[in-house]
Amino acid sequence: MTLLRQPTILQDPVSFDHEGKAGYPSRSIGTILADLADDDPRIMAGSADLTWSTFLADFAERHPDRFVQAGIAERNMLGIAAGLASCGALPYVSTFSAFASLQSLDVIRNDAAYTNLPVRIIGTHTGVSMGYFGSSHHAIEDIGALRSIPNLTVLSPADHTATEALVRATVDASGPVYLRLGRGASGPDVYESQGEVVFGEAATVRRGSGVLVVATGITVHAARDAADALRAAHIAEPTVVDVHTIRPFPAEQIAALAAAHEVVVVVEDHMVDGGLGTSVITALSEHGVAVPVHRHGLRDFAIFGPPTHLYRYYGLDAAGIAVVVERAAQHPSAGPRVPLWGEADMRRELEAQQEADRVRKPEVVFE
Amino acid sequence: MSIESATAAPTREELAAQVRRTVLLEAEIAGSGHYGPSLSCTDLLVALYTDLLRVDPADPDAAWRDRLVLSKGHACSALYAVLAQRGFFAADLLRTYTRLGTAFGDHPDMKKVPGVDFSAGALGHGLSVAVGMALHARLRADGARTVAILGDGELNEGQIWEAAGFAGANRLSGLVAIVDVNTVCVDGTTREVLDYEPLGDKWAAFGWEVERIDGHDFDAIDGALGRFAQRHSDGGRPTVILADTVAGKGVPPIEGMAEWHIGYLGGADLDAALLTVASTGGN
Numbered sequence: 001m002t003l004l005r006q007p008t009i010l011q012d013p014v015s016f017d018h019e020g021k022a023g024y025p026s027r028s029i030g031t032i033l034a035d036l037a038d039d040d041p042r043i044m045a046g047s048a049d050l051t052w053s054t055f056l057a058d059f060a061e062r063h064p065d066r067f068v069q070a071g072i073a074e075r076n077m078l079g080i081a082a083g084l085a086s087c088g089a090l091p092y093v094s095t096f097s098a099f100a101s102l103q104s105l106d107v108i109r110n111d112a113a114y115t116n117l118p119v120r121i122i123g124t125h126t127g128v129s130m131g132y133f134g135s136s137h138h139a140i141e142d143i144g145a146l147r148s149i150p151n152l153t154v155l156s157p158a159d160h161t162a163t164e165a166l167v168r169a170t171v172d173a174s175g176p177v178y179l180r181l182g183r184g185a186s187g188p189d190v191y192e193s194q195g196e197v198v199f200g201e202a203a204t205v206r207r208g209s210g211v212l213v214v215a216t217g218i219t220v221h222a223a224r225d226a227a228d229a230l231r232a233a234h235i236a237e238p239t240v241v242d243v244h245t246i247r248p249f250p251a252e253q254i255a256a257l258a259a260a261h262e263v264v265v266v267v268e269d270h271m272v273d274g275g276l277g278t279s280v281i282t283a284l285s286e287h288g289v290a291v292p293v294h295r296h297g298l299r300d301f302a303i304f305g306p307p308t309h310l311y312r313y314y315g316l317d318a319a320g321i322a323v324v325v326e327r328a329a330q331h332p333s334a335g336p337r338v339p340l341w342g343e344a345d346m347r348r349e350l351e352a353q354q355e356a357d358r359v360r361k362p363e364v365v366f367e
Numbered sequence: 368m369s370i371e372s373a374t375a376a377p378t379r380e381e382l383a384a385q386v387r388r389t390v391l392l393e394a395e396i397a398g399s400g401h402y403g404p405s406l407s408c409t410d411l412l413v414a415l416y417t418d419l420l421r422v423d424p425a426d427p428d429a430a431w432r433d434r435l436v437l438s439k440g441h442a443c444s445a446l447y448a449v450l451a452q453r454g455f456f457a458a459d460l461l462r463t464y465t466r467l468g469t470a471f472g473d474h475p476d477m478k479k480v481p482g483v484d485f486s487a488g489a490l491g492h493g494l495s496v497a498v499g500m501a502l503h504a505r506l507r508a509d510g511a512r513t514v515a516i517l518g519d520g521e522l523n524e525g526q527i528w529e530a531a532g533f534a535g536a537n538r539l540s541g542l543v544a545i546v547d548v549n550t551v552c553v554d555g556t557t558r559e560v561l562d563y564e565p566l567g568d569k570w571a572a573f574g575w576e577v578e579r580i581d582g583h584d585f586d587a588i589d590g591a592l593g594r595f596a597q598r599h600s601d602g603g604r605p606t607v608i609l610a611d612t613v614a615g616k617g618v619p620p621i622e623g624m625a626e627w628h629i630g631y632l633g634g635a636d637l638d639a640a641l642l643t644v645a646s647t648g649g650n
Contacts, residue, residue: 006625006626008620008624008627009620010620010632010636011634011635011636011639012633012634012635012636012637013634014631014633014634014636015630015632015633015634015637016631017624017626017627017630047554049523049552049553049554049560049561050553050554051553051554053553069554069560069561070523070561071520071523071552071560071561072490072491072521072523072524072552072561073523073524073525076523076525099489103489131465132397132466132469132472133472133474133488134472134476134488135476135488136440136486136487136488136489137474137488137489303467303468304465304467304468304469304471305466305467305468305469306398306466306467309466310467313467313468350467350468353466353467353468354467354468357462357466361395361396361462364392364396364462365392366389366392366459366461367385367388367389
């Protein structure tokens with residue numbers, strides 16, 4: 001299909017169509033894949049009617065003969081990818097994480113993982129980053145579902161540089177790979193060079209002592225900013241480590257890091273059951289490390305709201321993570337692991353936002 | 368203007384204009400909106416909630432009620448507007464649309480919003496759910512009708528056809544699927560992305576009675592819904608209404624454009640759209 005966008009005759013600069021306020025990002029997953037495909041004829045890409053939304057459009061434009069438009073049919077797209085892979089192709093198929101993982105789970109399991117074929121699944125807009133699109137569009141169980149499937153590699157890069165490093169590192173992996181991305185565009189940078197991100201190894205983003213903060217994906221930059229704020233305020237000097245390779249999990253490395261700290265805080269935009277924190281606890285248990293672990297993430301289906309408000313509500317922005325880390329530092333070995341971000345914290349954030357919303361845009365009156 | 372006409376019940380054109388106004392203002396609250404797919408099914412929703420569906424806003428969970436599943440849940444800003452109009456909740460609550468802690472997300476939630484019969488968001492699920500509702504209505508034998516509103520792009524989803532096959536094989540006469548054929552999805556026109564025409568032949572092959580109408584013509588909508596109701600009384604086959612519509616209907620600068628599946632009309636563009644929409648309600 002041709003990939004043309006039609007301009008609209010608009011009168012006000014505040015208006016924007018589907019491409020969004022900022023337009024199309026200059027660097028994207030589509031750019032990475034299109035660059036690789038320039039030299040590698042095996043590489044293909046596919047979308048389920050979300051070519052722009054998942055930032056694949058560069059690929060569709062530069063390699064239209066190797067681009068599959070599956071329509072709104074995610075399971076079919078995954079099956080097609082398995083068929084392509086069985087013939088020698090390296091298909092990268094993309095949709096929102098909620099559809100790329102849970103909706104298509106048995107296709108991933110049976111047609112890509114059991115067969116151990118090089119299908120690459122890109123899930124964008126993961127966690128609660130779809131905000132007010134609601135629960136159907138939140139992917140807060142994808143790590144839990146996918147980390148139990150044999151043969152499947154699960155990656156969760158923190159920024160565009162890490163995405164490119166991990167895509168390039170796994171291009172020749174023989175089995176299936178799932179990439180868990182944030183909003184797909186260029187979020188806040190964490191890394192300066194691809195060399196800082198080594199497949200299979202956790203990356204230390206900030207080196208400190210006392211509290212070890214384990215993060216992944218879009219929580220890494222927030223955890224880093226929280227650590228910097230705590231250090232600047234002389235409250236704590238936490239270590240921040242980015243587990244971008246969730247499966248195979250770098251268990252020995254995380255256990256050794258934890259053993260050198262007093263307490264571990266795992267930050268994830270995912271259910272705490274089955275997510276990154278579960279992998280951390282398992283690793284510590286299996287390596288005999290008795291350092292307490294606090295899991296900081298979601299404990300239920302999320303409420304609705306703009307993404308940035310949701311991160312604030314769940315304490316997953318830098319300010320919230322700083323509070324959690326400070327509490328962990330104050331009581332490193334406190335008894336049972338109660339959530340360090342509780343109902344009172346969420347209620348406070350909700351009430352503050354609702355108060356602000358009440359006086360927002362008073363000119364809008366519904367009849 | 369006579370006293371009689373001043374106090375008459377609003378016409379459906381007036382109701383539809385009010386719904387379109389609400390859709391535009393919800394997007395103003397959110398900072399973006401699914402204009403295209405909400406405005407394309409506005410007239411269908413107004414017709415359904417005015418003339419077909421037996422529901423009670425004072426008792427939204429009544430077991431005997433007719434049910435509507437908005438399978439293309441991203442059009443919920445229009446559904447909210449119609450439900451507010453019918454009195455399921457105060458329209459003023461829509462000031463919380465998409466804001467933190469709201470009941471009104473950008474996909475409908477049955478556990479949060481009175482009058483929403485089923486949650487939606489992931490495409491391809493709603494017809495199966497509606498089949499379940501229609502099966503239960505048949506067991507209850509109370510004559511309740513079930514409506515599923517689907518997008519034409521959504522027909523790409525395989526589960527739609529599993530449900531279609533089941534409903535056809537089981538002659539679920541109380542089920543009507545209304546396909547909002549606005550001919551666009553996200554990446555382009557449905558013809559460019561994945562061409563599923565001729566739609567009527569596909570549904571007929573699965574055992575459905577097929578109606579194809581102008582989805583903005585209230586008389587045509589009435590006619591098709593009336594024939595569906597008659598078929599239900601007669602114990603016939605399930606009905607699909609293929610409603611040809613225009614994405615973004617009522618706001619000319621964005622009509623028919625895939626680029627306006629989602630976006631934001633603000634400032635002078637919103638003012639112009641509100642004026643245009645208001646002008647469609649009076650004739």
